[in-house]
Amino acid sequence: MDEKKIKQWEETQTQWDDTDFLSKEATALMKRKWRRIEKYVLSVLAREVASKNEFLSMLDIGSGRGEFYRLCEDMVKKYTGIEPSEKMLPNDIIEESFELKRGKGEELSDYCCYDACLLKEVLDHTYDPQGVINNAYKALKPGGIIIITLTNKDAFYKLMFKKWAKQIEVSHRDHLYNFNPAEIKNMLLKSGFKVEKTVSYNYMKFPRKMENFLGSLPEPVIYALMNIYDAVMRLFFPDKGSGFMAVGRRGDK
Numbered sequence: 001m002d003e004k005k006i007k008q009w010e011e012t013q014t015q016w017d018d019t020d021f022l023s024k025e026a027t028a029l030m031k032r033k034w035r036r037i038e039k040y041v042l043s044v045l046a047r048e049v050a051s052k053n054e055f056l057s058m059l060d061i062g063s064g065r066g067e068f069y070r071l072c073e074d075m076v077k078k079y080t081g082i083e084p085s086e087k088m089l090p091n092d093i094i095e096e097s098f099e100l101k102r103g104k105g106e107e108l109s110d111y112c113c114y115d116a117c118l119l120k121e122v123l124d125h126t127y128d129p130q131g132v133i134n135n136a137y138k139a140l141k142p143g144g145i146i147i148i149t150l151t152n153k154d155a156f157y158k159l160m161f162k163k164w165a166k167q168i169e170v171s172h173r174d175h176l177y178n179f180n181p182a183e184i185k186n187m188l189l190k191s192g193f194k195v196e197k198t199v200s201y202n203y204m205k206f207p208r209k210m211e212n213f214l215g216s217l218p219e220p221v222i223y224a225l226m227n228i229y230d231a232v233m234r235l236f237f238p239d240k241g242s243g244f245m246a247v248g249r250r251g252d253k
Contacts, residue, residue: 008176013084014084027212028215034121037245058118082103107135111138115144153169155240201241202242203230
């Protein structure tokens, strides 16, 4: 185990609070991008519900305050959120079909039998990413799915402006690791998952004022623009969007 990473994790994650970032640093377009990521995840869950013809039991690792539950509650019969930050989750909440617990993805030995596991913008904040994926595999039923969303260390603009991208990477100490789609695919395969899908998205990256203007556009308009922009940019920069999603499925073993 990397003791340096564990120390960095303790310094940045156990008291993590995203309030200031959301209110002061995130541009209006960034907030639209996050909402769009949620829509991607919801579409995967909806297809799973339709395929099984039943509601899902769901494990959300790095759940924060459990906000995602409000978006997916009509698709789940049980939701369990795991969050390490005391500021995000000062007290456990345990109800019949909804629970939030203090904990971390590296320690999930007593969790099992879920239909879906979500790691939304979380894996790069963990001190043992492969261990978290291994634990997610164990927590899922045979045939269960894992959904991982992340920022992309190989985003096209980072490759074009390497010095600037490196400065940002160093300043974000809460990101213990940085990944690209190929690396996550290999990690899923190593844990025993079958990789069903990877998709790169959110290619739009502009100066702050431009992003605030674009983010102020009506939701259908900006989402349509992002869809078109992504489709074009994928032709020239495949797997090089600002973010990506990977979906894996646990086998029957």
